[in-house]
């Protein structure tokens with residue numbers, strides 16, 4: 001099991017837990033829209049560090065982005081396995097082919 005699988009399982013286990021007992025439970029209790037908003041904030045923070053070219057801070061912000069992506073997926077009951085399967089499906093196909101298949 002990868003660290004992402006383990007983290008997703010931990011996040012899933014926090015659903016319905018006492019919001020005072022865990023940051024994840026508290027965030028999930030605020031609903032999927034709040035989880036999405038939080039993901040957006042963390043993504044912007046990562047973008048800022050990438051533009052500033054601060055690799056140490058970018059590493060930390062990227063970890064926050066991954067964590068909040070998993071919380072957002074869990075909040076909408078989208079299994080991490082489905083996202084990984086989609087990435088697997090795309091393996092070996094050109095990014096240009098992928099873009100064309102979406103009509104872009």
Ligand SMILES: N=c1c2ncn([C@@H]3O[C@H](COP(=O)(O)OP(=O)(O)OP(=O)(O)O)[C@@H](O)[C@H]3O)c2ncn1[C@@H]1O[C@H](COP(=O)(O)O)[C@@H](O)[C@H]1O
Pocket residue numbers: 007010014021022023024025063064067
């Ligand atoms: N990876 C993380 C992780 N990354 C970031 N965060 C939290 O996400 C929050 C985001 O930081 P912010 O400064 O934006 O949050 P804030 O200012 O406190 O909140 P706002 O008022 O801005 O909404 C911080 O409080 C971090 O602690 C995380 N919280 C939990 N995890 C993982 O989730 C597991 C379960 O955590 P709990 O649910 O807290 O037990 C942990 O063992 C970790 O592995």
